[in-house]
Amino acid sequence: INESSITGFTTNGTLSCWFNPDDLSAEMTLIDTFNASSSSTNRGLLYVHPSGTGEVRLIVSGTLVGKYQYTSAQVAVGKWTNYTATIDTTNDVYKLYLDGEEVTNALSVTASDSSGIDYIRVGSDKGNDYDFNGQIKDVIHFNDVTLSSEQVASLYRGSLNIQPYL
Secondary structure, rough: OOOOOOOOOOEEEEEEEEEEEOOOOEEEEEEEEEOOOOOOOOOEEEEEEEOOOEEEEEEOOEEEEEEOOOOOOOOOOOOOOEEEEEEEOOOOOOEEEEEOOEEEEEEOOOOOOOOOOOOEEEEOOOOOOOOOEEEEEEEEEEEEOOHHHHHHHHHHHHHHHHEEEE
């Protein structure tokens, strides 16, 4: 998706999607946001990694800011799962959610400025290295809006009444 008005996660943001993997044996990208003219490969990234029993990860400006080791009840081949990440770079607060439940307050690290995003790529990263194998739907980017835990739960239930960035 080419969108020159996306400002990136300079202060706040929320990324969310539903995914249904056909395979969990390889690293896969769910959502990648990036600047096409920059050498930075990703500015905001939802990622599935087969480390151990598997992890979901959040990367902001190339920095791993959050990861969570999921269970087979949460993420499995053939199962639809909602993955949401909320990003507050002002306070260095990054939270990960699976199916509307907060699974971790992510690592407290400072990510570099992620302004200047002009593309959102679904199912692949900028370098086409980690293609997603399965289905992804209902991708939502709330630009400069960090949803609360209650709002993420409402988003999961389909009852959130906030207009996402389209």
